[in-house]
Amino acid sequence: xxxxxxxxxxxxxxxxxxxxxxxxxxxxxxxxxxxxxxxxxxxxxxxxxxxxxxxxxxxxxxxxxxxxxxxxxxxxxxxxxxxxxxxxxxxxxxxxxxxxxxxxxxxxxxxxxxxxxxxxxxxxxxxxxxxxxxxxxxxxxxxxxxxxxxxxxxxxxxxxxxxxxxxxxxxxxxxxxxxxxxxxxxxxxxxxxxxxxxxxxxxxxxxxxxxxxxxxxxxxxxxxxxxxxxxxxxxxxxxxxxxxxxxxxxxxxxxxxxxxxxxxxxxxxxxxxxxxxxxxxxxxxxxxxxxxxxxxxxxxxxxxxxxxxxxxxxxxxxxxxxxxxxxxxxxxxxxxxxxxxxxxxxxxxxxxxxxxxxxxxxxxxxxxxxxxxxxxxxxxxxxxxxxxxxxxxxxxxxxxxxxxxxxxxxxxxxxxxxxxxxxxxxxxxxxxxxxxxxxxxxxxxxxxxxxxxxxxxxxxxxxxxxxxxxxxxxxxxxxxxxxxxxxxxxxxxxxxxxxxxxxxxxxxxxxxxxxxxxxxxxxxxxxxxxxxxxxxxxxxxxxxxxxxxxxxxxxxxxxxxxxxxxxxxxxxxxxxxxxxxxxxxxxxxxxxxxxxxxxxxxxxxxxxxxxxxxxxxxxxxxxxxxxxxxxxxxxxxxxxxxxxxxxxxxxxxxxxxxxxxxxxxxxxxxxxxxxxxxxxxxxxxxxxxxxxxxxxxxxxxxx
Numbered sequence: 001x002x003x004x005x006x007x008x009x010x011x012x013x014x015x016x017x018x019x020x021x022x023x024x025x026x027x028x029x030x031x032x033x034x035x036x037x038x039x040x041x042x043x044x045x046x047x048x049x050x051x052x053x054x055x056x057x058x059x060x061x062x063x064x065x066x067x068x069x070x071x072x073x074x075x076x077x078x079x080x081x082x083x084x085x086x087x088x089x090x091x092x093x094x095x096x097x098x099x100x101x102x103x104x105x106x107x108x109x110x111x112x113x114x115x116x117x118x119x120x121x122x123x124x125x126x127x128x129x130x131x132x133x134x135x136x137x138x139x140x141x142x143x144x145x146x147x148x149x150x151x152x153x154x155x156x157x158x159x160x161x162x163x164x165x166x167x168x169x170x171x172x173x174x175x176x177x178x179x180x181x182x183x184x185x186x187x188x189x190x191x192x193x194x195x196x197x198x199x200x201x202x203x204x205x206x207x208x209x210x211x212x213x214x215x216x217x218x219x220x221x222x223x224x225x226x227x228x229x230x231x232x233x234x235x236x237x238x239x240x241x242x243x244x245x246x247x248x249x250x251x252x253x254x255x256x257x258x259x260x261x262x263x264x265x266x267x268x269x270x271x272x273x274x275x276x277x278x279x280x281x282x283x284x285x286x287x288x289x290x291x292x293x294x295x296x297x298x299x300x301x302x303x304x305x306x307x308x309x310x311x312x313x314x315x316x317x318x319x320x321x322x323x324x325x326x327x328x329x330x331x332x333x334x335x336x337x338x339x340x341x342x343x344x345x346x347x348x349x350x351x352x353x354x355x356x357x358x359x360x361x362x363x364x365x366x367x368x369x370x371x372x373x374x375x376x377x378x379x380x381x382x383x384x385x386x387x388x389x390x391x392x393x394x395x396x397x398x399x400x401x402x403x404x405x406x407x408x409x410x411x412x413x414x415x416x417x418x419x420x421x422x423x424x425x426x427x428x429x430x431x432x433x434x435x436x437x438x439x440x441x442x443x444x445x446x447x448x449x450x451x452x453x454x455x456x457x458x459x460x461x462x463x464x465x466x467x468x469x470x471x472x473x474x475x476x477x478x479x480x481x482x483x484x485x486x487x488x489x490x491x492x493x494x495x496x497x498x499x500x501x502x503x504x505x506x507x508x509x510x511x512x513x514x515x516x517x518x519x520x521x522x523x524x525x526x527x528x529x530x531x532x533x534x535x536x537x538x539x540x541x542x543x544x545x546x547x548x549x550x551x552x553x554x555x556x557x558x559x560x561x562x563x564x565x566x567x568x569x570x571x572x573x574x575x576x577x578x579x580x581x582x583x584x585x586x587x588x589x590x591x592x593x594x595x596x597x598x599x600x601x602x603x604x605x606x607x608x609x610x611x612x613x614x615x616x617x618x619x620x621x622x623x624x625x626x627x628x629x630x631x632x633x634x635x636x637x638x639x640x641x642x643x644x645x646x647x648x649x650x651x652x653x654x655x656x657x658x659x660x661x662x663x664x665x666x667x668x669x670x671x672x673x674x675x676x677x678x679x680x681x682x683x684x685x686x687x688x689x690x691x692x693x694x695x696x697x698x699x700x701x702x703x
Contacts, residue, residue: 049275050091051297052268053084056259060092060229063257067227068101068193072219074212074250077231079261081409082298082334085231088261089197092229101193102129108203110408111360112443115207115474118198119181120152126188127155140187143690147180150472166652166689170509174473176690178214185215186224193225200408201230202243207474209246216255234260242476263295272297276304277320285322292332298407302337305390309344338413345389348374349382353391354418356403357411358426358448365401370433371426427451442468446484459488463499470506478506497526497535504542513550520546537565537574544581552588559585573614576605580618587625595625612645616654619645623661627668635665653694656685660698676702 013019050057063075077085093103104125106118114120127148140148146165149155156162168176188194198204198212212228219226232243250256264272269290273281293299307313312329313322322328331337342350355372356363369379383403386392391410396402405411415423431448434441446461466481482503489496500523507516520543527535540562547555559582566574583599586592599622606615619638626635639662646655659682666675679701686694 050084050087051272051275052264053088053091053261056088056261057091059257059259060088061095064092064096064195064227067195068099068225070223070225072216072222072224072226073228074216074256075227075229076247076250076256076258077229077261078234078258080235080263080296081233082296082407083261083263084297085261086199087297088259089199089229089231093195093197096193096195096227099193101195102126102188103195103197104129105197105199107362108198108200108205108208109360109362110203111447112203112205114441114443115205115469115472115477116151116211118204118208119211120154122196122198123148123152123184124154126184127158140184143176143688144180144183147177147690148184150177151181166650168653168689168691170473172691172693175692177473178211179218179690179692181211182215182218182222185219185226186222189225193227195227195229197229197231199231200233202232204243205469205474206242206476207469207472209242210474213246213249216250217253220255264297264300265295266290269293269295269300272300273304276301279320288328293334296334298409299334299337302334302341303331306331306337306340309341334409335413335416338410341389341391342414345385348378349385352379352382353386354414355426355429356392357405357414358423358430361408361411362395362402362404364398364437365403367430367433367437369400370436371429424452428454431457443481446481450484450488455488455490459485462488463502466502470502475506475510479503479510482506492526492529494530494532494535497523497530497538500526501538501542508546508549516546533565533569537562537569540565541577541581548581548585548588552585555581555585572605573609573611576602576609576611576614576618579605580614580621583618583625584621587621592625592628596622596629599625612649613651613654616642616645616649616651616658620654620657620661623658623665627665632665632669636662639665652685652689653691656682656689656691656694656698659685660694660701663701 060075060077063073067073077088079085093105096103104122106121108118142162143165145155145159145162149159149162150164165173165176167173185194185196198208201209201212204212212230216228218224219228247256266286270281270286273286273289289300289303293303304313307322307328312327313320315321331340342353345353352368352372352374356368359367359371365379365383369376372379374382383392387394387403390406392403392405394401395404415426418426427448431445431452431454434445434448438444442461442464446458446465449461450458452458462481462485466478466485469475469478469481482499486496486499486503489499500519504516504519504523507513507519520539523542524539527539540558544555544558544562547553547558559578563575563578563582566572566578579598579602583595583597583602586595586598599618603615603618603622606612606618619642623635623638623642626632626638639658642658643655643662646652646658659678663675663677663679663682666672666678679698683695683698683702686692686698
């Protein structure tokens, strides 16, 4: 059916005869199958059909049809574990693909992961489907590709010639990153409607949620042919404040529609059992199963599997048979049902499954092999038995084969009864295997070392995860990881100082003033305990920056202390940093004479030290100060000097800022033609480097 609906006629069947041949092939029985072993009772269960969700599916398909016409929206699918969220979404995906649309998906995991992990999965799939590396007509701008590499670093191997984008301030870089994702989605949705699915959004990192919110807003505004589907568990919302806030924004801005899946009623449960067994269901069996499962679809299926494994339901003479209900004990919880099924597996299958469960719902064959002392062939056999038992599914080929537990409740059940000692040892094996095969997976390494009670390694990897989150503008996750690293630190040393300074910088960026000041006080105290003038200097600069952002007058004292320390250390560039800040403070207090003096001194220090970027920062401030003093020729000279230096350092943002301020000076002296030309040049650069804030400033100046 999908082939017949493909738009490209060359890819469709050429004739009715070809279609008939394909259909005949589907129903043909190979001779080899006549001697093949019969299916096990468990394999005869008819799984995968959707039951009792006709109304919800119809509503979801209607939302998809709207998205196809440019009414972009977000579809939220919520419900308890095992209620059928994934099954419903798979039906929507199948419908979209049959219609010739692109369906892209990403998953979130409870163990965490790299920032934007589901976004990375979506990008990788979209790039592969659209052939952006093989089709010249589908090339994306380098500025977009560079940001896509930031979101999905594995692309760097396919795009070795794409250079990183010029640095901006963190908020501007985050905005550019998000807009690049919007541009990417706009391009692919122009070719065909797009369905994006993010599963288990209650486990999503803050960066992913923030990007999805931005994408939904822009997609609605641009009328993209895009439907964004998020699944989540309502029971997790109390602990996941970030998701709660994003959901509130979706509803307040009327960006989302919601499907809440409830449990199946008695009649729907009968229908599901009838589909599973392809047979009529007796009232006593229905009542027994419904009473214990209360209509949870996953629980129903697991109970049926447990009863089959127990031999209470069995195949005889080609039909399903069962014992009398007085002899059937139905598990009272889904965990008990899973435990009963696992109990029947041989030890050589159970043990690697437990180690796999330590990794989480998804795991790689090679990583599991490294974590176990099992022969490769024996591990393959164990996984094949687990797959036949319908506990795991093979989902990909990376890492020697990627596997996923059939439901998130299975790995948690497998590990629930482990002793503390055994659990720690299994987590240590997992960490060592990941460190060997995926040494840059800081987030998972931190998680497993922490669970293994290896505080030193866990703290190190949490700190690395925090730095990565900060570099990708996932600020709340950065704070979270830095905090976890700090909680495991036992020694007061420079490493502790650096961690506090890193977390303080993120608090500064997110304007969390009380937390920021608390970390600064800890930094000042630690610098004194360590009796280190370099750390004292850094601590005073951090305090001064806090006051520059909140109370300019109070910045003078820590700046004076920092200047004295710079002289003691005999480090002129450190003194230059202080003088630049003193100039900025004086400018904000309208003391333009002092501002000029301090900025010119700092500029001279950085010139001597050949630190052109730092010198340019001083000169950019000096341009405005000189203009306020009425010294327009010197203001123009300073701007022209920044432009020359920027061409040497390739700092395009500083060049654009200088052009913009130069235009302002020419406007004041009534040279409007030259002013406009410089501002237009600045605008071009801002647009090329994706600095949206700078672009807005330039457009406002031109207006």
